Amino acid sequence: xxxxxxxxxxxxxxxxxxxTITCRASQRISSYLNWYQQKPGKAPKLLIYAASSLQSxxxxxxxxxxxxxxxxxxxxxxxxxxxxxxxxxxxxxxxMYSFGQGTKLEIK
Amino acid sequence: xxxLVESGGGVVQPGGSLRLSCATSGFAFSNYAMHWVxxxxxxxxEWVASIRYxxxxxxxxxxxxxxxxxxxxxxxNTLYLEMSSLxxxxxxxxxxxxxxxIGELIFFDYWGxxxxxxxxx
Numbered sequence: 001x002x003x004x005x006x007x008x009x010x011x012x013x014x015x016x017x018x019x020t021i022t023c024r025a026s027q028r029i030s031s032y033l034n035w036y037q038q039k040p041g042k043a044p045k046l047l048i049y050a051a052s053s054l055q056s057x058x059x060x061x062x063x064x065x066x067x068x069x070x071x072x073x074x075x076x077x078x079x080x081x082x083x084x085x086x087x088x089x090x091x092x093x094x095x096m097y098s099f100g101q102g103t104k105l106e107i108k
Numbered sequence: 109x110x111x112l113v114e115s116g117g118g119v120v121q122p123g124g125s126l127r128l129s130c131a132t133s134g135f136a137f138s139n140y141a142m143h144w145v146x147x148x149x150x151x152x153x154e155w156v157a158s159i160r161y162x163x164x165x166x167x168x169x170x171x172x173x174x175x176x177x178x179x180x181x182x183x184x185n186t187l188y189l190e191m192s193s194l195x196x197x198x199x200x201x202x203x204x205x206x207x208x209x210i211g212e213l214i215f216f217d218y219w220g221x222x223x224x225x226x227x228x229x
Contacts, residue, residue, distance in 0.1 A: 031213075046216060049215040053213075
């Protein structure tokens with residue numbers, strides 16, 4: 001099984017800050033890595049697929065990078081609506097598409 | 109527009125059974141693989157099961173293998189999860205998710221709102 005480890009598990013930041021979340025895979029997964037945003041009581045929402053491709057309708061302040069085992073999600077200038085929990089997901093190990101444990105982004 | 113609506117959740121005793129449904133609309137259901145993902149209260153996302161577009165190639169997480177069965181009815185545009193021998197640790201919100209695909213690139217582009225399953229005596 002492929003394990004995904006996100007860091008940090010939680011993060012406090014202010015509106016306007018730039019933040020970066022890291023996801024590390026237990027084995028190489030090429031670019032088969034997606035990022036989701038989840039707000040309390042809601043379903044996850046796809047932000048980034050294939051490590052760096054922005055899903056349609058997602059603001060350009062979100063970006064993703066990485067390949068192999070190390071990946072990052074960056075938010076260039078935090079907006080109030082960005083405070084949520086973020087998950088990475090690998091789709092290399094078909095079809096058991098595991099998730100990272102999540103990173104909770106809170107307002108400082 | 110694409111809609112996925114789960115139903116069938118509720119409170120069930122340990123050892124009991126439950127059948128979840130995910131009614132879909134707004135896309136060609138029979139062309140897409142579908143998945144179930146669950147989230148225990150205050151916890152992260154856990155992949156549960158997947159099924160190919162034609163109902164073949166079903167896969168289940170080790171934690172539910174032998175107890176849960178994923179299925180679909182393409183004529184009804186509906187996905188199912190048959191759950192039996194339920195345990196307290198199966199308590200969670202269960203989401204259905206549609207697969208999006210660009211070549212070999214896979215992602216979950218649409219999700220339902222989730223249905224809550226509580227296993228308790």
